[in-house]
Amino acid sequence: MRNAVKTFTLVSALALSACGGSGGDDVKKFVGTWHPTAGTTTTLCPGYDAFTDTLSGNLIWSRGVSSDLVDSGSSCPIMVEVNGSTASAGSSQTCTQSDGAGGSSTVTISGYTFVIAPDGQTASENMSGNVTFIVEGSTLPCTFNESGSYQKIGN
DSSP, X not given: OHHXXXXXXXXOOOOOOOOOOOOTHHHHTTOEEEEEEEEEEEEEOTTSOOEEEEOOSOEEEEXXXXXXXXXXXXXXXXXXXXXXXXXXXOSSEEEEEEOSSSOEEEEEEEEEEEEEOTTSSEEEEEEEEEEEEEETTEEEEEEEEEEEEEEEEEO
């Protein structure tokens, strides 16, 4: 089980679907590579101790086609709409991935925000939702919360 949880936390980018948006000039300040400077994902599953993993891997925002932005560096891209300095995605958006060891996980997002600070070079991220692990025919429903800080390292 712990391997399935770790696989999930290493794949911090999740599929989120959204309607096409019109973030305009606000989108420009998001586009680029953002590196996590701090943060964790905590997963809670019934019958198991909470598992917390440190955020790793860059978040790469590019202009989207059916949304304002898309995390183009992920196999399960995050698609968000921009309003001012906040990029957000609605709830009930899903992504399913293999853990590489015969199991899979399905993630459903309850909420997601990525907020750029006034300096334009740092940001904070918050995400929460449910994850269901399917390992060796067993299903384990869990919840997760993620929060982190990012530094823009490239356009």
